[in-house]
Amino acid sequence: DRERQIFYTWYKGKAYAARYPQVGMAEKTNILFLKVYGLDENNNLVGRGFIPNVSSYSFAFLSSGNDKALAVAFMVKFLLNGKEAVSKVDYKRREPLIWWSKDKRPADLEAQIPLILAELDRLGPPDEDLSE
Numbered sequence: 758d759r760e761r762q763i764f765y766t767w768y769k770g771k772a773y774a775a776r777y778p779q780v781g782m783a784e785k786t787n788i789l790f791l792k793v794y795g796l797d798e799n800n801n802l803v804g805r806g807f808i809p810n811v812s813s814y815s816f817a818f819l820s821s822g823n824d825k826a827l828a829v830a831f832m833v834k835f836l837l838n839g840k841e842a843v844s845k846v847d848y849k850r851r852e853p854l855i856w857w858s859k860d861k862r863p864a865d866l867e868a869q870i871p872l873i874l875a876e877l878d879r880l881g882p883p884d885e886d887l888s889e
Contacts, residue, residue: 759836759837759839759875761777762777763776763777763870763874764776764777764780764791764793764836765776765793765866765870766793766807767860767862767866768805768860769860770861770863771795771796771863771869772795772863772866772869772870772873773793773794773795773805773807773873774793774794774795774869774870774873774874775792775793775836775874775877776874776877777836777883779794779878780792780793780875781793781804781826781882781884782804782829784796784825786803788808789808789809789825789828789829790806790807790808791806791807791808791809792804792805792874793805793807793880793884794808794868794876794877794883795873796869796872796873796876800872802873802876802877802880802882802883804882804883806882809828809832831843
């Protein structure tokens with residue numbers, strides 16, 4: 758959500774979010790992670806690594822470090838300046854071919870995000886390892 762400067766995703770019905778300055782970035786075993794945060798079953802703040810699709814190719818050694826650098830530059834430009842800054846056409850990506858790449862958007866996504874951001878504001882990002 759570029760207007761609110763919030764990066765969010767979801768996994769198995771749970772939302773993970775952070776404001777742009779709170780999004781972490783790391784590389785581990787040749788995979789690029791963006792670190793976002795969610796709430797566990799006890800409403801404790803937890804981190805989760807979001808893996809952009811470019812990392813799948815990196816892990817298989819089908820892309821170079823330069824490819825990842827270009828992907829990061831593309832993502833930053835998109836997040837800060839919007840779709841028009843990176844593409845003149847209305848591009849729609851192909852649906853994932855692998856079944857585990859499909860994850861339905863939670864119906865209560867918009868309710869989960871403010872709760873996560875409130876905990877991030879209250880406690881700050883937890884210092885965790887991305888290898889979870």
